[in-house]
Amino acid sequence: MRILSLKYNCLEAIPPDIGRLRKLKYLALTNNRLQIHSLPYTLAFCSKLKTILLDNNQLDALPGFLLEMPGIETVHRHGNHNYFKSTFMWYHTDVDFRIIPTSGTNVLPATSPDMLQFLAAKTIIGTRKDFFNDPDVAGILKDYIADIYSLFNVCSHCNGVTRTYLKGFKVITFKNPYLGNTCVPFMHWTCSLECAKALEVPARQEQIKAAYMLDSMYEQYIVDCQRQFGSRHQPGFTCPCISSEDNTRSCTIL
Ligand SMILES: [Zn+2]
Numbered sequence: 001m002r003i004l005s006l007k008y009n010c011l012e013a014i015p016p017d018i019g020r021l022r023k024l025k026y027l028a029l030t031n032n033r034l035q036i037h038s039l040p041y042t043l044a045f046c047s048k049l050k051t052i053l054l055d056n057n058q059l060d061a062l063p064g065f066l067l068e069m070p071g072i073e074t075v076h077r078h079g080n081h082n083y084f085k086s087t088f089m090w091y092h093t094d095v096d097f098r099i100i101p102t103s104g105t106n107v108l109p110a111t112s113p114d115m116l117q118f119l120a121a122k123t124i125i126g127t128r129k130d131f132f133n134d135p136d137v138a139g140i141l142k143d144y145i146a147d148i149y150s151l152f153n154v155c156s157h158c159n160g161v162t163r164t165y166l167k168g169f170k171v172i173t174f175k176n177p178y179l180g181n182t183c184v185p186f187m188h189w190t191c192s193l194e195c196a197k198a199l200e201v202p203a204r205q206e207q208i209k210a211a212y213m214l215d216s217m218y219e220q221y222i223v224d225c226q227r228q229f230g231s232r233h234q235p236g237f238t239c240p241c242i243s244s245e246d247n248t249r250s251c252t253i254l
Helices: 016-020 041-045 064-068 081-091 116-127 139-151 193-232
Strands: 003-005 026-028 051-053 074-076 099-102 152-154 161-163 168-175 184-190
Touching (some): 016 041, 041 064, 099 193, 184 193
Parallel strands (some): 051 074
Antiparallel strands (some): 099 168, 152 161, 168 184
């Protein structure tokens, strides 16, 4: 399957099995009820994915794992504006708000999960490797992992995996990753404050560096424009754009 459209389905979550679609190039999830935790990390296994449409959902940021998918060229995320806006307001200006402790779901598991199969699955999930495409992982174990995948939060920095009812840290980073996109907030989850800082600090330094680079490019552009404008518009020269003889012409700076 190369193209999958799930538009207008009131979906609140995408199943981890999405990671089985290795040939997927185009994924449309427009007009659903997806939140940041609705998109499983297994989507990162779809290494051929180029376009993902997330318009009109309830995302307050894009999932951080999208940054690990260099093949993605287009991410549409319009219609999540109000949710993105709140993230920007709280986290964009103050770095202290970019690492937020989370309380977990506080829903305790009904039964003890300490079976060997459960522990094996947990370890495999923590590696963040494509277990669906790994011949060393038995088919029955793949199905089992897909079934229990949503029970876990996976650390974006180390191989830590914890149950969703346990505490962790939400980390916000900002980047201009896609053509035509402005600065976009990304959300990651980490198992500890150390992992959160290890993720947030370099991302922030990269953001500052990119902003300086953009500023200097803009300043150079202004200097170039002024130089060209000055060379074309000598003293006493009447610009064609304001000439009464031909008011259809516009002043073009080459
Ligand atoms: Zn960690």
